[in-house]
Amino acid sequence: MVENRPFLTFLAHAILIVGVVVIAFPVYVTFVASTLTLEQIMSVPMPLWPGDQFVANYTQVLTAGSTKGSTAAVSTMLLNSTVMALGIALGKIAISIISAFAIVYFRFPFRMTFFWLIFITLMLPVEVRIIPTFKVIADLGMLNSYAGLTIPLIASATATFLFRQFFMTVPDELAEAARMDGAGPMRFFRDVLLPLSKTSIAALFVIQFIYGWNQYLWPLLITTDESMYTTVIGIKRMIVGSDAANEWNLIMATAMLAMLPPALVVLLMQKWFVKGLVETEK
Amino acid sequence: MAGVSLRNVLKSYGELQVIHGVSMEIADGEFIVILGPSGCGKSTLLRMVAGLEVISGGEIAIGDRVVNNLEPKDRDIAMVFQNYALYPHMSVYDNMAYGLRIRGLPKSEIDARVQKAAGILELGQYLERKPRALSGGQRQRVAMGRAIVREPQVFLFDEPLSNLDAKLRVQMRGELQSLHRRLGTTSLFVTHDQVEAMTLAQRMIVMNAGRAEQIGAPLEVYAKPATTFVASFIGSPPMNLIPKDGKLLGVRPEHMEPCAASEAMLTIEVDLIEPLGADILVYGHIGDGESARVAARLHASAPAQAGKLPVRYAPQHVHWFDPATGKRIGP
Numbered sequence: 363m364v365e366n367r368p369f370l371t372f373l374a375h376a377i378l379i380v381g382v383v384v385i386a387f388p389v390y391v392t393f394v395a396s397t398l399t400l401e402q403i404m405s406v407p408m409p410l411w412p413g414d415q416f417v418a419n420y421t422q423v424l425t426a427g428s429t430k431g432s433t434a435a436v437s438t439m440l441l442n443s444t445v446m447a448l449g450i451a452l453g454k455i456a457i458s459i460i461s462a463f464a465i466v467y468f469r470f471p472f473r474m475t476f477f478w479l480i481f482i483t484l485m486l487p488v489e490v491r492i493i494p495t496f497k498v499i500a501d502l503g504m505l506n507s508y509a510g511l512t513i514p515l516i517a518s519a520t521a522t523f524l525f526r527q528f529f530m531t532v533p534d535e536l537a538e539a540a541r542m543d544g545a546g547p548m549r550f551f552r553d554v555l556l557p558l559s560k561t562s563i564a565a566l567f568v569i570q571f572i573y574g575w576n577q578y579l580w581p582l583l584i585t586t587d588e589s590m591y592t593t594v595i596g597i598k599r600m601i602v603g604s605d606a607a608n609e610w611n612l613i614m615a616t617a618m619l620a621m622l623p624p625a626l627v628v629l630l631m632q633k634w635f636v637k638g639l640v641e642t643e644k
Numbered sequence: 645m646a647g648v649s650l651r652n653v654l655k656s657y658g659e660l661q662v663i664h665g666v667s668m669e670i671a672d673g674e675f676i677v678i679l680g681p682s683g684c685g686k687s688t689l690l691r692m693v694a695g696l697e698v699i700s701g702g703e704i705a706i707g708d709r710v711v712n713n714l715e716p717k718d719r720d721i722a723m724v725f726q727n728y729a730l731y732p733h734m735s736v737y738d739n740m741a742y743g744l745r746i747r748g749l750p751k752s753e754i755d756a757r758v759q760k761a762a763g764i765l766e767l768g769q770y771l772e773r774k775p776r777a778l779s780g781g782q783r784q785r786v787a788m789g790r791a792i793v794r795e796p797q798v799f800l801f802d803e804p805l806s807n808l809d810a811k812l813r814v815q816m817r818g819e820l821q822s823l824h825r826r827l828g829t830t831s832l833f834v835t836h837d838q839v840e841a842m843t844l845a846q847r848m849i850v851m852n853a854g855r856a857e858q859i860g861a862p863l864e865v866y867a868k869p870a871t872t873f874v875a876s877f878i879g880s881p882p883m884n885l886i887p888k889d890g891k892l893l894g895v896r897p898e899h900m901e902p903c904a905a906s907e908a909m910l911t912i913e914v915d916l917i918e919p920l921g922a923d924i925l926v927y928g929h930i931g932d933g934e935s936a937r938v939a940a941r942l943h944a945s946a947p948a949q950a951g952k953l954p955v956r957y958a959p960q961h962v963h964w965f966d967p968a969t970g971k972r973i974g975p
Contacts, residue, residue: 535729538696539790543743544717553742557733 389621396420396615403610419615428612432599434588436616439596442511443575444623446592449512450574451567454521459559462525463551467537477526484519488580496583506587515580521566528562529555564634572624593620646707646720646797647672647830648693654701655688655854662688664854665702670832675824677862678834679841680851681877687802689851690834694723694800706797722791723800727807728783730775730790736762737771740789754793761789764823781812792827801833805840817843838878842866850874868963869894872970875963881925881939885965886910891973894963897925900940900955902947908954912938917948924948 391410395403398413423436464470465477488495495514504510532555540550581592591599597620600613628635648670655663663685670676678686691697693704695716703710711719722743730739737758744754762768765785775783784804791799801820805813817840824831835841841848842862850857850865850873858870869875869883875894876882884900886893900910916927924942940955942948964973 533727533729535725535727536731538694538716539723539725539729539731541696542694542716542721542723543790544746545742549746554731554733560733 392614392617395610396618398611400609400611415611419611423612423615428600428609430602430607430609432588432591432596434591434596436593436596436619438589439591439593440619442590443592445508446511447571447574449508450515451570453512453516454518454570455563455566457516458518458521459525461522462529463555466526466529467547480519480522488515492579499584505584506590510584511581524562524566528559532558561634561637564631568627568631568635571627575624648798649705652702653692653699653704655692655697656700662854666856668849668859670830673828673830675831675844675846677841677845677848678832678851679838679848681836684851685854686834686851690800690802690832693832694721695719720797721800722794722796723802724787724791724804726803728787730783730786732775735772735774736767736786739786740793743794757793761792765789780808781816784808784816797830799829799831801831803835820844850877870972872965884938886930886936887967892965892967894965895957895961897939897941899957899961902942903954903956905954907956909956912940912953912955914950914953926953
């Protein structure tokens with residue numbers, strides 16, 4: 363704001379602070395709960411200062427897991443989630459950048475048909491096609507496997523569309539210059555398009571990693587073996603029944619662990635992420 | 645190095661024909677300018693020589709090799725694009741070296757060629773920079789450097805100066821000329837700017853609507869325009885075309901001089917005066933009721949004012965054209 367009015371400054375800060383509190387407070391309560399004993403959580407009111415069970419709770423979930431509901435170690439779940447999120451993010455990027463390359467730079471029969479077919483799948487999210495997809499994956503014997511967790515979620519119209527839009531902004535002369543320089547299509551892709559797409563790839567990676575990490579319905583359906591649980595599913599499986607029956611301190615510790623990797627990815631790739639969404643280097 | 649032959653070159657997109665048979669023999673080492681207004685097909689013609697457009701008919705040969713079905717990389721040519729088309733993520737050095745690396749030249753040879761080109765173009769201190777850290781003129785030089793290091797048979801320039809400001813354009817024009825003198829490589833240069841064409845060309849092709857209207861040395865084209873299109877495209881302001889005795893009389897504005905009313909060959913009803921310093925442009929229509937617009941370029945000292953201006957011109961500066969075909973009549 364250009365004007366210097368103390369009241370407006372106060373108001374702006376007040377709104378922002380309220381916003382931060384609304385978002386951050388539940389996370390804080392989760393963290394506090396993850397450092398208490400179950401009895402402390404169950405007491406009314408629950409303490410709002412961290413307790414002394416931090417090491418004990420986190421060690422237990424990472425090595426042994428909860429004693430009720432799912433009893434798998436959260437370290438395994440974190441590994442599963444990482445494999446799934448990375449598989450989906452990298453798979454989506456790899457497939458969609460190649461499809462976009464084909465659609466933008468090659469003239470082949472039914473090019474637009476293919477483009478629209480890909481585009482139409484935007485209207486069919488996982489939830490809509492979940493029954494047939496489950497049937498296919500089950501018949502292929504891919505239940506309880508990393509392949510089953512990742513492959514059905516890899517095809518991505520959004521990413522293809524994003525790369526297509528980016529490629530369309532790359533001047534044609536660049537492709538022509540590469541042709542004059544003697545670069546074949548794949549060489550042009552590798553030497554020119556890929557380096558230019560760096561920031562877009564980074565932005566997509568962040569988005570798709572979080573998308574993969576947060577998947578709930580699909581892993582819930584196809585993982586029945588505890589060793590294949592993802593973290594998000596693990597949390598769900600730890601909650602078994604009535605309020606008092608759950609080990610909330612361990613569940614909260616798991617929730618904190620589940621929040622960590624996406625936050626880290628965003629923090630570490632923030633610079634690239636913003637660059638990829640706002641600027642193109644041409 | 646090699647010459648280039650265009651033999652009745654045709655281009656059509658489906659039903660739409662955009663190049664209607666252009667033929668020309670370009671000698672080894674010649675600097676040829678293809679000049680024409682936008683949409684006349686000049687860039688298309690160049691891109692057919694480059695191999696970026698398919699040749700619909702006729703033949704293009706570089707040296708004695710017909711290149712119709714050769715990929716651009718196999719034609720032994722290099723092209724400079726209007727927007728330079730530098731690879732934004734590569735340094736100046738890599739931009740120039742890229743094509744050579746693909747061709748598998750040894751590192752030492754690549755380095756020698758790049759350093760030599762950088763020396764010629766005074767790019768030595770910028771080799772490690774990215775294109776976006778360069779000015780327009782420097783980018784232009786890198787684009788030329790990329791063409792030079794290839795040591796091709798033919799250089800193709802697609803309006804390379806049109807993205808530069810006026811002053812840089814004049815400077816680069818000079819550099820292009822000295823570059824051509826130094827390397828002596830056959831060059832085809834596309835432009836819509838007649839000044840570039842007049843100053844750079846050894847011979848030029850004036851194109852209009854997909855046809856070569858005239859091919860010749862710049863001064864020859866200026867002195868003897870083959871059609872009314874060429875007459876009005878070359879020269880600024882364009883040649884005056886005045887209907888007379890069922891023909892078109894052409895006189896260039898700079899060949900008119902004011903005179904006494906008694907010896908006037910034309911009387912201009914002046915309605916617009918543009919003093920340019922060195923000379924004055926006057927515009928108007930002809931007094932005897934005909935609506936033809938006329939322009940005259942007068943010396944700065946000439947009396948220019950609105951109203952009647954009697955002018956005369958020397959008979960050797962008169963051109964005649966057929967109004968129906970637009971073709972030149974007589975010598």
